[in-house]
Amino acid sequence: MKDISEDIKWAKINKDVLRSMESPRMGYWVSVAVCLFMLAFAVGAEIYQYNVGMGPANLNVPHMWDLYIATFIFWIGMSHSGTLLSAILHIIGADWRKPIYRFAEAMTTFTLMTAGLFPIIHIGRLWNMYWVLPYFSDRGIWPNFRSPLVWDAFAISTYLTSSALFLFVGMIPDLAICRDNARGWRKKLYTMLSLGWRGDDRQWRHFRKTYMIMACFLIPLAVSVHSIVSSDFAVSIMPGWHVTTFPPYFVAGALYSGCAAIITLFILLRYYFRFEEYMTLSIMEKVCKLTFAIAMVWTYLNIIEFSSVWYGHDAVAKELLLSKFYGPYAPYFWAMIFFGSVLPFTLCFRSLRRNLKAMMVISIGLNIGMWLERWMIVTPTLSLSYHPFSFDVMWPSWVQWFIVFGSFGWFGLLFLVFVKVFPSVSMYEVKEMILHRRHLANKGIAEVMHRRSSDKQPDSGTPGLEGA
């Protein structure tokens, strides 16, 4: 089974992708309306919370953080797979990523834009949010650089900037194609954004270098961002949070939920934009296998965490672990284990991996599991920590649920705007991929393409070189 057919013509690729950006049809507007409706819930709840205070969210003395922080980690986590696909797989040369990395990269940027809202929503005096940034002030007051929340502010803003830039830079050759095919305001927009791209040799060389350097920069950044988010918990002294394995655990969970989200969006885009020829089932299978591998890493790290608590003889941490197993939050905990560690085994079956309807349900299930994971990190610790007097079980109020619900609408809205304004499949990289595959199909050409200058030069007149 091939990842992509080698016979697709360049013009057809352009046509198919540009078609996806044409005037939207009814289904698109319905999706926009649904997203706006969801967003309205969040906006309404946030206005209420802003005016009244954090009280209506049902937060209380042990439960100072709840769904806001859990959902914040969830969205931050989802952003990681875009970088995985576009940067890590780019560097290791896995070319099957090429038709699907663009929307994954867009997802990175938009999930970060969603995640970034949650710390703002959750703090008590959000109009003073900027105090966590080290700006020069007359009073000479600086943020507390020892606090993980300040590290968060740096990490997330850096990651958002870099991933948005990476998305943009990778899109420049495609924007030039759009520019050449657009009229009206789109023409103006793409002319501005394509930065005078003509596609000459010098531009391509600079482009390749820039893209590679940015990819190299982004990988450690992505890993560090979620490690820093994990240090919000790992740096504290609370049982269940003060865990050394949290940084890798968070990164694994992040890649996991991101890959599951890629599967969901893959299926939606493939269906709505008729991208069957580019987003093939073979690529789908590869993403599923990747997801399965990451799911197993995540499961392994879970077991590590539980067993290190179990053998650690810290009575409080152990009690907390047991309360996760059969305490008030046990149903959610076991649901997390089911969705996170059992459900991915469905990815072992080839027939299921190739069944898009089933994969849609499974991928959403995996993400439900990952959301529950974040909730189960934040809340049980708060409900049961050191001081027996403050043991408490709290159920989040409608304000929290509305804002969490609405955040999906916000993300959907950003993504919907993106797919109509920018090409959601990378045209030039698909062409590149097809070109490589064509060459690989011919052994003689493969030798030419993959030779280094130090290798023995092939004889001139190798058959098949005419098209290269």
Next chain:
Amino acid sequence: MSLSNLLGDWSKYRKTHEEGGFHDYEHMWGMVIDLNKCIGCNACSVACYAENNLPVVGKEKFEKGQAMHWLRIERYWDEPDLGESRVSEYQHHGASYVPMMCQQCNAATCEPVCPVAATYHTPDGLNAQVYNRCIGSRYCSNNCPYRLRYFNFYSYYEDAWPAPLHMQLNPDLSVRDKGVMEKCTFCVQRIRTVKDKAKMDDRPVMDGEIQTACMQTCPTTAIKFGDMLNLHSPEKAQPTDVSQLWRKHQVELGKHTQNKQNKDLRGYRIHEGLNTDPCVMFLERVREV
């Protein structure tokens, strides 16, 4: 990085625990709470409400856990069946009371995590909270093992003191608005007043000169407040002074386990093993079994 550097004694760089705050203290305010004397009457809590402009949040919010009691009386009961022969089916002893206010930890876990440094350590050994700087990220409360930090979940100043009750507000400190964390300050406004007065009289602050609201109100004198260092008049120290009581019960600051020669000494600090180094010593309640 030379070889000698690599082979050198690295243990000298290792600190046993975080020594937070200042190290050149002029005072170190501390407390001793005798649980033998505490009768759980809640007068200290009421005094705290009056002194520190704490809002009364009402029944519903209290049940939700959104109360603002800086000083709370915690009640603990014997569990009827602990599987031990000495514990019978019903409770002989009634509740045990523990008055809990901010423990003013020397290595406070709330301090390093605040993103805007709204909570910090003063040269008095107090764990101060700057309301104006607080942005309400609530990390400090999450990282407090005692859960003694309270958050203004609502704006109370309009409802909690309907006229003419607003006339009873203490003018020495502010009324906090929504979105701000707050906690026991050891009545910092009283400390401030006495220190200012002493400065004007050009003399050091005497031990016992400052009374916190809870100490002043306690009918059984279970709560004692004072300077643990007592640098200024050590020769005048009374055996009931806080500094002397700490010494007598062989509880020392800066330790996570106390090395007591006499096991009958009742002094202990809560969650001491977490290395928070609190400044409140409790004297264990002695009961007949």
